[in-house]
Amino acid sequence: MKTVSSLLDDEWYARYKRISKLNIRSSIYDVTNRCNLRCKGCFFFSSGEDKAAEEEMRQDRWEAFIDNEKERGVNLAILIGGEPTLYLDRVEAFYRRLPTFCATNGLIKVPRDRFPDLMVGISLWGDENDEKTLRGKDTFAVSSRHYAGDPNTYYLYTITPKQIGKIEKIICKIKDVGVKVHMQLLSNDEGVDGFSWQPEELNDVRFEMDDMLDRYPDTVISCKYYHEVITTGKMLGRPFGWNECPSVTEPLDTRSPQPKRLIHFIRWASDLKTMHRCCTSETRDCRTCKDGAAHMSWVMVNKRAHIRTTKDLQNWIEVYEMFAKLYQFIPW
Numbered sequence: 230m231k232t233v234s235s236l237l238d239d240e241w242y243a244r245y246k247r248i249s250k251l252n253i254r255s256s257i258y259d260v261t262n263r264c265n266l267r268c269k270g271c272f273f274f275s276s277g278e279d280k281a282a283e284e285e286m287r288q289d290r291w292e293a294f295i296d297n298e299k300e301r302g303v304n305l306a307i308l309i310g311g312e313p314t315l316y317l318d319r320v321e322a323f324y325r326r327l328p329t330f331c332a333t334n335g336l337i338k339v340p341r342d343r344f345p346d347l348m349v350g351i352s353l354w355g356d357e358n359d360e361k362t363l364r365g366k367d368t369f370a371v372s373s374r375h376y377a378g379d380p381n382t383y384y385l386y387t388i389t390p391k392q393i394g395k396i397e398k399i400i401c402k403i404k405d406v407g408v409k410v411h412m413q414l415l416s417n418d419e420g421v422d423g424f425s426w427q428p429e430e431l432n433d434v435r436f437e438m439d440d441m442l443d444r445y446p447d448t449v450i451s452c453k454y455y456h457e458v459i460t461t462g463k464m465l466g467r468p469f470g471w472n473e474c475p476s477v478t479e480p481l482d483t484r485s486p487q488p489k490r491l492i493h494f495i496r497w498a499s500d501l502k503t504m505h506r507c508c509t510s511e512t513r514d515c516r517t518c519k520d521g522a523a524h525m526s527w528v529m530v531n532k533r534a535h536i537r538t539t540k541d542l543q544n545w546i547e548v549y550e551m552f553a554k555l556y557q558f559i560p561w
């Protein structure tokens with residue numbers, strides 16, 4: 230029988246042992262329904278999730294809710310929205326209680342005297358032109374001033390089909406301001422013309438992402454297996470989609486048979502009562518889903534299937550390490 234130790238040499242086995250202790254239990258929280266941008270293709274607004282629930286305004290209720298989440302076993306709070314930095318007291322309530330990650334567009338700076346080591350992920354949707362087309366603003370010009378050199382920040386660079394052949398320019402821009410970058414792919418939820426992926430584009434972007442990782446290993450937080458899985462939508466020959474997705478809210482998950490999934494995962498709306506279907510758009514057709522976190526979690530929950538060859542298991546370890554770095558469970 231294939232076992233972990235029979236497939237790995239000492240170095241890889243030590244890497245495996247380091248992550249196998251982590252036992253990450255994440256959930257996602259809409260901190261607010263408001264945002265200071267309105268990006269075309271934003272899954273939150275395009276799916277009407279901003280209207281799914283009335284925002285809880287009382288700080289004490291947020292605090293009691295987070296205490297309950299901790300009791301429930303959550304050890305990673307992923308804050309999204311809307312724009313979480315519009316409500317820093319809520320962000321602080323999470324930060325004081327749980328390992329916390331804050332997604333932001335970077336227009337409002339998270340004050341480092343109040344949140345010294347909060348992991349911040351800044352969304353970036355391409356070059357100046359793409360950002361102006363899709364988001365109405367060159368956000369990088371602002372966010373890079375706020376976070377240059379910040380060791381607890383990375384750019385979450387959403388690559389669009391228009392970016393093929395131009396990714397290096399963005400990676401260098403980010404490298405030059407002294408922060409890390411993680412790449413994911415746009416799911417064109419609002420059908421903006423020219424921003425839906427064609428098969429040959431996915432092939433091209435995969436190799437461009439690989440090339441960026443080879444050339445900028447100190448800036449890019451990624452791994453080639455992640456690039457393969459997200460661009461092909463396949464893992465070990467199995468297609469991604471509703472039947473396989475690990476990031477479905479557990480109490481709403483009525484799938485049968487149940488796939489391997491994130492244990493106790495819930496995506497909470499900002500009333501702290503309503504649950505959304507999954508980690509991303511409520512209305513997205515799963516066949517078009519390119520959500521990066523869902524794809525990496527898909528790999529992570531399927532460890533057993535990767536105990537097949539040395540390469541498969543190493544691929545699994547690299548994806549797990551990438552996730553653990555992005556959420557500060559292990560150093561960059």
Ligand code: SF4
Nearest residue numbers: 264266267268271334
């Ligand atoms: S900044 Fe984020 S939450 Fe706000 S509209 Fe854009 S994608 Fe949506």
Ligand code: SF4
Nearest residue numbers: 474507513515518523
């Ligand atoms: S939209 Fe994506 S993340 Fe949501 S259930 Fe479908 S596949 Fe999973």
